[in-house]
Structure formats: structure tokens, C-alpha cells
Amino acid sequence: MINDTDIEELKQLTSILLDPNNSVYRLRPEVLALTDLFNHSSQFTFDIANDISDGESLTSDGLAVSPKMAAMCVDDYIRTIMFIRGLNAAIIEKLNVISSRPIHVLYVGCGPFAAQAVPLMTKFTASEVQFTLLDIHNRSLSCVKNVINHFNLASSVCDIINTDAANYVIQADAKPDVIVMEIMQNCLHKEPQVTVSRNLVIQAPSATLVPQSIRIELALINTQNDLAHNQESDSPLSHKVLGEVFCLSKSSILNWQKQPSSNVLTGNKVTIQGPIEQGFQPMLKTQVTIFKEHQISNYDSGLTTPIPLSEYSNAKVDENVQFSYTLGVCPTLVAKVTS
Incomplete structure (x- = not known):
């Protein structure tokens, strides 16, 4: 009614x-x-x-x-x-x-x-x-x-x-x-x-x-400092971004079409650059650009809560990690240590 x-x-x-x-x-x-x-x-x-x-x-x-x-x-x-x-x-x-x-x-x-x-x-x-x-x-x-x-x-x-x-x-x-x-x-x-x-x-x-885009980045993050951070503060979070590992966007989708058909989408290779300061750990963080300046960033949502890299890989300092994305019943990011 x-x-x-x-x-x-x-x-x-x-x-x-x-x-x-x-x-x-x-x-x-x-x-x-x-x-x-x-x-x-x-x-x-x-x-x-x-x-x-x-x-x-x-x-x-x-x-x-x-x-x-x-x-x-x-x-x-x-x-x-x-x-x-x-x-x-x-x-x-x-x-x-x-x-x-x-x-x-x-x-x-x-x-x-x-x-x-x-x-x-x-x-x-x-x-x-x-x-x-x-x-x-x-x-x-x-x-x-x-x-x-x-x-x-x-x-x-x-x-x-x-x-x-x-x-x-x-x-x-x-x-x-x-x-x-x-x-x-x-x-x-x-x-x-x-x-x-x-x-x-x-x-x-x-x-x-x-x-418009969903970017996953590998970063060194101090979660204890982040938890004390005021969301409306101008002070930076305790993040040291090492590189983008995977991105979903219109351009990436169209680029995948040029590659051989596969249930695995290739991501980027990122090095865990050391030394890692006390309190920091390698983590994967998701950045969501809804449209232009409208974005969901670190800790703004369950979508952007960082996840420890250890849940995906046992990679150590100064090792290279190759990322990919596997499609299927349980689609997920995959991280493998490479030379």
C-alpha cells in the first residue's frame, strides 16, 4: 500500500x-x-x-x-x-x-x-x-x-x-x-x-x-596503530603499499578477453621489500572506487578490512609473490612465491 x-x-x-x-x-x-x-x-x-x-x-x-x-x-x-x-x-x-x-x-x-x-x-x-x-x-x-x-x-x-x-x-x-x-x-x-x-x-x-574499480594491494600494515586511528582525522594510516596485486575494472575485463580462455586470471608480481618494522605485517587491502571520488577505503566497510597475507601464502621478506585469481565455485585470490 x-x-x-x-x-x-x-x-x-x-x-x-x-x-x-x-x-x-x-x-x-x-x-x-x-x-x-x-x-x-x-x-x-x-x-x-x-x-x-x-x-x-x-x-x-x-x-x-x-x-x-x-x-x-x-x-x-x-x-x-x-x-x-x-x-x-x-x-x-x-x-x-x-x-x-x-x-x-x-x-x-x-x-x-x-x-x-x-x-x-x-x-x-x-x-x-x-x-x-x-x-x-x-x-x-x-x-x-x-x-x-x-x-x-x-x-x-x-x-x-x-x-x-x-x-x-x-x-x-x-x-x-x-x-x-x-x-x-x-x-x-x-x-x-x-x-x-x-x-x-x-x-x-x-x-x-x-x-569502477576494485583494487587489491599488498601493503605492510600496523593494525594496532590503525585501530587507534580516527576515521575523520587527516593523519595517515600506518600503511606502506608494496604494489597492486589484482584489479577488477572495465579495462581489465576487456584486456582479459584478448587472452586465452582460462579459469585463472593473471595478477601482478610483488616483492615483499624488507626490513619490516616492528608491529607491521604484510596484508592485502581492498580499495573500492564506486565512481570517481566516491570511494570505500581502509576500514570504512567490511569490504575494505585488510586480510593478512599469511592466509594466502607463507611468503617471507624479500621474496617475490605472484598473484592470480581463480574462478569457479569458490572464486579467490591466489598468492604463490616465485623466483
Whole structure:
């Protein structure tokens, strides 16, 4: 049922979240309010005692998290805000180029709330932007339909599709201008962000990919110092970057197409340069550029929490480490010591 009061609250929250003068670090109350709106408008219910993995799908290309887990991801508030802001900026850029028709946004892995798109549907008219919502779980799509109807946004949605995005074939008359997805963990572990991005970018190479890039870097990090760091401080974190080990972006996807078909994607070779100061250790950190200046960096989100290199390799000081990325049921970064 359409609720005018909730529609107005959604518009107000969207305006606050998009305002660049509002620090993302101070907007958790607004994201919690947004989550409350999503929860009651979606009619999404779950037994709090059940495991968050209940309802997840293990595909041939990685793990599709459960609708419950997808709903909980909205609480990762900096991530949520940055994706909304980044998608907003990507849409504006396309609108400045295309004026003869609505911009088409394909939102992959929309979950039960379509949290990155629904706020923006209150900002852009249906004649400016049309959204296709796609998810592998029918339960999520049932909930997102409730959200769309509750906020009277059906005119902004051109299609709702229940399928595995890794195998999705884009119709010739439905090429997206923007492809947005967040189906990943830090270091691109387990979830199918890489495979799905490849499938869709190859079919729609002129589309803007959101996030624009996901970079994994090897760095020497003092986590004790970092934990004492104030997120809004201008002082630098205790990081000494040794090099980029792997990157997912539109350009890297198109470059992979030039290489022989394989379930292993080649990354970079990085040397662990010593000596390592006391308190530092080699770690892998994930940097997510949503769109241009809209980024998720160190510790801003579960997506960007550094992982010790020791979980991937027993490499020592002054050794070279060759990185690659293995596709399949459990896609993951691989690190091997080389000469």
C-alpha cells in the first residue's frame, strides 16, 4: 500500500545522504532510518534465530548470499552511502550525454530492498532513468516489489528479473547505460563479482560499471596503530603499499578477453621489500572506487578490512609473490612465491 508519509521521509533521507557537505561518518542514524523504511515496506520477515546463511545459493561461479544477509548489508552504512552517491554521480554523467531517452540502469543482486536504487528513484523521474532489478533469489524480488509499490515507484522500474547474473543474456533492445552491483567480499573472496562483471561488460562494453574499480594491494600494515586511528582525522594510516596485486575494472575485463580462455586470471608480481618494522605485517587491502571520488577505503566497510597475507601464502621478506585469481565455485585470490 502506498504511504505518502514514508515517501516523504524517503525523499528527505535521500537528500541528506546525497549532500556532499554531510560527512559519511556521521550519517549512520540516517541509514538506520532508511533500513527501517525498507524493513516495513518490504514486509521482509526472518527468524532472528536462523543462521544468516539460510537461503543462500552456491552457484558454479560463487556464493550468492541469502536474502537475510543481503538485507543486513545495508547496515554497513558507509558502504551504503558511497554506493548511493557513486551511482547517483554515474547516472548524472550519463544524463549529460544522453537526452533522447531515459538512462537504463541494470542493478544486479538487488536483494530484498534494492537499497542503492530506490532512494535515487525519488530523485530522478521515470522519464530520466529506468531501472532493471535482477536477483537470483525469488524471495528477494518478492520483497523488492513490495518496496517499489509502497513508495509508488513502479513507473521507474522497467523490469524485475529472477536469474543468475553470471549467465544472464542482455537483450539487444535492453542494453544498460549503467551496470551496478555489489556481490563481493574483501579481496573478492567467494562471491561472483568478477565473473558477473565479465559477463555483463562483454555484452555492454559502453556501459558505466559501478564500482569502477576494485583494487587489491599488498601493503605492510600496523593494525594496532590503525585501530587507534580516527576515521575523520587527516593523519595517515600506518600503511606502506608494496604494489597492486589484482584489479577488477572495465579495462581489465576487456584486456582479459584478448587472452586465452582460462579459469585463472593473471595478477601482478610483488616483492615483499624488507626490513619490516616492528608491529607491521604484510596484508592485502581492498580499495573500492564506486565512481570517481566516491570511494570505500581502509576500514570504512567490511569490504575494505585488510586480510593478512599469511592466509594466502607463507611468503617471507624479500621474496617475490605472484598473484592470480581463480574462478569457479569458490572464486579467490591466489598468492604463490616465485623466483
